[in-house]
């Protein structure tokens with residue numbers, strides 16, 4: 001259940017802040033908006049019905065009338081993860097919202113409680129905005145016209161890589177661009193696309209920046225007869241040792257502390273040493289466009305759409321998010337000490353010359369591994385979030401997402 005909270009009127013601000021705090025306490029998503037954003041959603045009937053339910057009908061209807069008169073044609077949606085970067089998301093959203101209000105720009109903010117609700121909310125807002133456009137065009141088809149499929153200018157994430165990942169299913173193939181104001185710990189997505197770290201500079205890009213089409217990694221398909229649901233990944237899919245590091249960081253108590261001290265990457269270094277002690281490499285089979293490659297003592301396979309992840313490690317330095325293919329880095333047949341010595345070279349991308357590193361490219365990739373008694377199955381993380389265990393299959397999807405940068 002989502003609550004709607006108008007955040008930009010001064011009168012009643014205290015009541016609105018209390019409602020927002022209640023939503024946060026109960027782990028519920030809520031939507032904050034300013035007046036002109038309502039007209040952009042165009043679904044007047046839906047909105048006023050909702051407001052009646054919430055006993056806000058009088059005030060909000062008046063608001064809708066004023067906004068409709070302005071006939072604003074476009075708006076910005078923000079998906080805000082207040083928890084990202086151990087609370088940085090909340091601070092950055094306050095800054096961004098103040099700037100939006102200062103410029104009187106129409107916006108809607110989904111303050112999300114979880115990855116799942118974020119995707120559902122964004123999906124339904126886009127569907128509503130699309131149906132509003134269709135009813136405005138009085139049944140005329142939009143196909144072939146220059147009109148945007150929606151009056152939403154962009155859906156902008158205030159969060160880290162995990163938050164971006166959470167709304168990819170709603171945005172892929174929608175034609176609505178993804179914007180990003182980096183507020184996480186690693187911010188690999190922002191780094192990959194040259195998005196400024198400074199929140200207001202990043203906001204300026206969202207408002208003015210160019211939109212580019214980028215590829216996605218689609219995880220799923222039919223693997224060994226098991227049909228898996230499809231999941232889009234933007235930056236990289238980490239399989240094996242590096243996924244174990246990401247998992248250890250996510251479960252750790254030191255991640256929060258490192259973020260608070262402004263050294264988010266240190267959490268990954270701690271997890272690296274921990275995993276070197278306990279991780280057991282095993283036989284790994286990587287099949288690329290039908291060609292099988294078998295590695296004894298396979299440590300990891302990184303399937304990349306962008307050159308770097310893990311806080312700036314250049315795992316696949318040649319990867320490009322607009323070439324329609326995936327770059328794969330496989331580390332195998334080395335000792336834990338050799339693996340440790342490999343990590344500093346990841347910062348420059350020089351690891352690609354090492355004899356126990358194999359670099360490959362292709363459109364369709366599957367990874368399987370032998371099971372080992374007493375050892376956990378090999379897992380995969382997409383955009384730093386848990387994705388699945390092996391066996392897995394992925395495919396490059398060309399130009400599946402628009403991104404503002």
Ligand SMILES: Nc1ncnc2c1ncn2[C@@H]1O[C@H](COP(=O)(O)OP(=O)(O)OP(=O)(O)O)[C@@H](O)[C@H]1O
Pocket residue numbers: 079080081082083084085086112113114115118119159160161162163164166183184185186187188384385
């Ligand atoms: N849309 C969302 N709303 C609320 N929580 C989310 C959302 N998406 C993901 N999460 C959860 O919040 C956690 C933190 O979010 P996120 O990954 O964006 O920030 P981070 O981990 O601080 O930064 P980064 O991923 O860039 O290192 C995620 O691991 C996930 O559990």
